Amino acid sequence: MLPTVAYIHRGLFHSCAGLSVRMTSSGIGQKGILANRVAVVTGSTDGIGFAIARRLARDGALVVVSSRKQQNVDRAVAALQGEGLSVVGTVCHVGKAEDRERLVATVVEHCGGLDFLVCSAGVNPLVGSTLGASEQVWDKILEVNVKAPALMLSQLVPHMEKRGRGAVVLVSSISAYVPRVELGPYNISKTALLSLTRTLSLELAPKGIRVNCLVPGVIKTDFSKSEIIDMCSVLLLSRIGQPEDCAGLVSFLCSPDASYITGENIAVAGFSSRL
Ligand SMILES: NC(=O)c1ccc[n+]([C@@H]2O[C@H](COP(=O)([O-])OP(=O)(O)OC[C@H]3O[C@@H](n4cnc5c(N)ncnc54)[C@H](O)[C@@H]3O)[C@@H](O)[C@H]2O)c1
Numbered sequence: 001m002l003p004t005v006a007y008i009h010r011g012l013f014h015s016c017a018g019l020s021v022r023m024t025s026s027g028i029g030q031k032g033i034l035a036n037r038v039a040v041v042t043g044s045t046d047g048i049g050f051a052i053a054r055r056l057a058r059d060g061a062l063v064v065v066s067s068r069k070q071q072n073v074d075r076a077v078a079a080l081q082g083e084g085l086s087v088v089g090t091v092c093h094v095g096k097a098e099d100r101e102r103l104v105a106t107v108v109e110h111c112g113g114l115d116f117l118v119c120s121a122g123v124n125p126l127v128g129s130t131l132g133a134s135e136q137v138w139d140k141i142l143e144v145n146v147k148a149p150a151l152m153l154s155q156l157v158p159h160m161e162k163r164g165r166g167a168v169v170l171v172s173s174i175s176a177y178v179p180r181v182e183l184g185p186y187n188i189s190k191t192a193l194l195s196l197t198r199t200l201s202l203e204l205a206p207k208g209i210r211v212n213c214l215v216p217g218v219i220k221t222d223f224s225k226s227e228i229i230d231m232c233s234v235l236l237l238s239r240i241g242q243p244e245d246c247a248g249l250v251s252f253l254c255s256p257d258a259s260y261i262t263g264e265n266i267a268v269a270g271f272s273s274r275l
Contacts, residue, residue: 032060038111043121045072047221051243057085066092094148119149130184145189166209174217177273201263210262217269237270
């Protein structure tokens with residue numbers, strides 16, 4: 001099936017070679033702390049990724065929205081477009097090389113480059129014993145949660161580098177600090193992201209690219225439905241987090257206000273694992 005790309009800029013509609021390109025008056029160039037910047041957010045048709053995409057677009061960036069299914073991409077793009085925001089949408093299962101390549105092509109062809117990458121796509125196909133996890137489960141979790149952000153970045157860094165600056169935000173989990181026994185491989189994948197953040201911050205600093213990590217606690221999304229009840233007891237702030245609680249931090253980490261911050265893992269969890 002041919003991919004569909006929806007692009008919002010200056011009230012026009014284009015269609016070519018499998019791409020559906022829609023344009024409205026709120027294109028790049030709008031005001032905001034992230035104006036004239038381009039952001040890719042993976043796993044951004046729902047939950048935390050969607051809230052991040054919306055916030056970055058509200059703060060002025062042109063945002064590439066993506067996830068696994070065309071219908072979800074279309075729905076998310078339509079919702080953000082309805083708010084007058086600048087959005088490009090394309091299907092990207094982050095674990096598939098051909099999908100990552102298509103995302104890169106979208107960035108190059110329709111956005112002219114890239115400033116920010118936010119890796120929010122994540123999976124947890126297992127609730128059960130760590131040692132009982134099959135090789136297939138290990139492969140899927142590590143492929144989507146750990147390998148995919150690194151591989152995606154290796155393809156996108158050259159485009160950030162051309163601009164002489166950039167910011168990357170990986171999305172870990174508080175389960176990296178406070179492991180939950182029934183989520184073993186997931187905990188481990190999210191702990192690896194803390195290290196990936198620090199390692200890449202060293203590697204990419206000479207290119208002017210900062211790398212930080214959002215560490216969400218229990219945030220109200222489809223992903224966390226089963227966790228909400230039993231995590232409530234540890235929350236200092238007496239409420240479940242909302243996706244928007246994460247989005248503000250990501251916008252800050254992408255903004256010039258964070259230009260001297262890199263290699264940090266920052267929890268948005270309603271409590272601190274250090275207390
Ligand atoms: N919700 C929480 O309580 C919580 C806590 C800690 C960490 N996180 C992390 O936050 C991130 C987002 O979770 P959420 O709660 O918003 O989940 P969600 O289920 O609400 O949204 C996940 C999004 O990712 C997309 N997605 C899933 N697998 C994908 C893949 N292989 N390729 C591309 N897109 C994919 C989905 O289509 C969806 O758009 C995940 O990395 C998750 O591990 C969530």
